[in-house]
Amino acid sequence: MPPLLPSAHTDTFARDRLPPPELWPELLFELPSLRFPDRLNCVALLLDARVEAGEGARLAIQGEGVRWTYAELQAQVNRIANELVQGMGLVSGQRVLLRGANTPMLAACWLAVVKAGGIAVGSMPLLRARELQPIIAKAEISHALCDARLADELTMARENAPTLRQVALFHDTGPDGLEARIARRDTRFDAVPTSADDVCLMAFTSGTTGTPKATMHFHRDVMAACACWPPHVLRATPDDVFIGSPPLAFTFGLGGLLLFPMSIGASTVLVEKASPDTLPAAIERYRATVCFTAPTSYRAIALQQPRPHDLGSLRKCVSAGEALPAATRTLWREATGIELIDGIGSTEMLHIFISADEAHAKPGATGVAVPGYRACVVDEAGRELPHGQVGRLAVKGPTGCKYLADARQAQYVQNGWNLTGDAYRVDEDGQFVYQARTDDMIISGGYNIAGPEVESALLLHPAVAECGVVGVADAERGQIVKAYVVLKPGHAGDATMTRALQDFVKQTVAPYKYPRAIEYRTELPRTETGKLQRFRLRQGPTT
């Protein structure tokens, strides 16, 4: 662990709860663009520097009824920051809960919290009171900025949240709403001169079991993420218009839909609903050029017939959150002419660390380590495995896992490497090929089978809309491969279909991987971030 700079935070809660030095990931700052000054407020760089450079008139954020230039966004952020500090008594280092669907106002609140030296804690819009409570308790949240339409669950959560003292509601027309409060505030606010290694955001992992884990990231981590994948792989330009579906509370969305466009002076579109049914209309309406969403969403949009909206403005499309099946890559290329940019990222690493641009995309592979990062595949003892062998993915770079006071730090970080929990292999071209989450590998009759590989095979069949493959207990084989399949309209899930799908898989991948059981569903259980909930499939019919 590198020595830490003196914290500029008045409230040192986050600094006091960083992992112990021996459990830190090793950090790499070899790229010249990763040398940062000791004092650094990421919002000063992403927002104020842009306006100071004379680019204040450029478009920054659009949304329903909103079109803010960088100068207008800066004024709005400054008003909110003034209200936080003068009206709500925010002290640097305190944690502020942010709650709302993706909107320009939510983004302005995030920027204001961080500019004021606070720590932004995003929360998924659909969370209920009982899910908000542990987040508020774990991060000892003192303030909240919440969309008025989502206030009810927060109000209920407050009954059991003694640390939360100040709440302001936005998109609220009342006299006490945030809009009324900031109307009287100054449009000037000097960014709090935080240390590069002061925490600026906490992101709770979308883990499916156990108590939620909070990852912590520094002001420097935000700038490091902006300096690695975006300029080296995405390579967007200031004239690009970003759009997509991941919530800003998910670091995939925070980076892709707010930090990355701002880091190059481009503009972003924040839409509240960005499902496969609504995203295409928004792309057409805003003439969006760079899109971020999950693989299932690209697949669902590509399958829409006839194509209801003009996607011709799109130039670059990024897929992350789950493995991208080769069939989905092909469908999207056939529908739009665009080669998807796949990338694996994680909440712990902040953003994408293995990826391939359009020219290096290889169907079925994720790509190679993003400049600034190193990646390898290791065995149980942490020894690097030769190419071709399946093992645990290990990465390091300028960002890394720092859980807030959590014993699980020792699982994610071992010998300075971040272990993401994914099984990978490196192929003959040096490309990283995803297999499965390590705990999702299916062991059947002595064979190791990766569910996603079987899913990719099934998705090539013309009758399959969506599918999920898991291992279920079997007396004879230990586990058997079971597929849950959603068929396209006009197909029947009968014994003939089951045999056809089984034969199809046997001809596509090694025959022992074929699903011995197939169950038909009308939809599959997914998280708010588009990930298949395999544990719910394994639980059986109650899902």
Ligand code: 3UK
């Ligand atoms: C899986 C992928 C194969 C993988 C994320 C981009 O997904 C993000 O963060 P989470 O913490 O989950 C991390 C886990 O998700 N995964 C993500 N992308 C891919 N698997 N191919 C991919 N392209 O299991 C990983 O360990 O929710 C993604 C940027 C920021 C993020 N937070």
